[in-house]
Amino acid sequence: MGDGMTREDDRELLKAAYEAWESEKWPLAGELLERLARRHPDHPKSGVWWYDAALAYKFLRNWAKAYELGREAAARAEPNAQDPAFWNLGIAATIMEDWETARAAWRGFGLTVPDGDGEIVADFGATPIRLDPAGTGEVVWAQRLCPARARVLNVPTPESGRRFGEVVVHDGAPNGEREVNGQAYSVFDELLLFRASALPTMTVEVTAATPEDVRALAELFDEHGYAAEPASGVRIICSCCSEGSVRQDRDHQVGGGQQVNVAAPVDEVPRLLDGWCAAAPTVRSWAFPATT
Template identity: 45%
Template sequence: MNKADRRRADTLHERAGELDDDAQALAMYRQALEIDPRRADTHYNMGLIYKYQGRWQESFDHNRQAVALDPNDEASNWNLAIAATALRDWRTAREVWNRLGLAIRKGEAPIEDDFGITPVRLDPDDRGEVVWARRIDPVRARIENVPLPESGFRRGDVVLHDGAAVGHRVSGGKSYPVFNVLALFEAGPYATWLAEVSADGVADVKALCDALDAAGAAAEDWTTNVRTLCKQCSEGTPHDVHDRRLVAEPDGRYRLGIAPADVAAAKKALHAWDAGRGRVLGFDCVVPVPAKAHGAGA
């Protein structure tokens, strides 16, 4: 290839990176590759766009090309592993994680391990709700909180998340990186129920949550435990001043998110706590379990 062609490919690549429209950028990247098909950075950028579009086969193909041209590029390897995971190509995913130095054996079985807890951002482009989850591989995590109903996610859902941290959360004095969710990988078995109750204070609500937990129904006080953060705080490390200012004070009515393994057992725990005083104001399913609760594709 002569210098003039290389300059043309460089110019197309740089102009594509300045575009906000993905379709136009992809078209320009393709022009660059027609001139110089061995541009690892162009393949990487195309794979990145396809990743955020959820077009996993295209992302896989371009990241695989990028890795073939530049085997030591960490970002291309990570995105190849993410795309392979989305496609359930466990052999490739395991090979890439192994190449990146992670203690994952090669093979063809799905990865199901314990990589510790992590906060994940459910909808990075909208509400940006962050919940806690347990990582079962480097880019998949099972949600342990009860997400708000508007998120559409449920406790027990397995999500595919990005590899780059965007912000941090602190728990038990330890800082944890926040990862943006890319897709629902597998739907969990729990519906989300909303209980509205009248309580005598946070301690009273905690007693109810403890009773529900004992009945196998994970419960969370959405009234006092949900924190609303500005975008800057959400994508960084939250500071106490914003937390105190943005958390609403309860007025005696509380909203509890509940993910019951047994709805009847959850109702029994609610009635036992209420003890006939009429303090349970409502108990309704707000996010049902999908008909295809297991094996849902990303």
């Protein structure tokens, strides 16, 4: 046969693999595609089979297998042509903390990453990340450290289970966008928590005369490496709208009585808030929310 597949059972294997794929039976699809690729490593379509097998294991969040099979797919991909085989390998290698392979994958895709032997840490700009896509789906802003990891810059709501300063691995496929000052930013879905933050999230009640007073509070926490954000900046929208285009204001401080989410060591919060109040005691006050 001209296509290199001479056995009837190979054709049946190919058919069964993609029937499982279409039915989103990822464990079976991954297993069958890997079996087919190993039988015919030199087949013209083997790169596609390796890629789809690795992708099936990515969907399963089986990163060891996605990494193993992704290496095979990338070995058969064309460098510097933005082939997704390199991107998915970059994600899997990042999660496995094989930084040498991750660097090679990003460069194979056509990206520039810094030299080195260890963890990739650079400035790839800010981007919105959807935390816990299957759960709360909260979208926060984060600083990209590499093509697949970002550090959370906002104070996520306590319900999200995430914290300010945490590093998450995110997908490479955009799932919505946020527009700020006329510029559109792609939203990427979180894949997993890469590095946790030790800073707890608390909510406090503050009274401030003006938005500038609230901005001063945020700046005070920022100066100490912490964060404080008005809860009024959180917008509740449906998942369909969240995955579309949403316009955002960069500055959402308001005056008056309100709740503020803060990320800082527990014993530091009262000290910082007292200092903020002392700078303008007639117009600023704070308290922990009353418990029932």
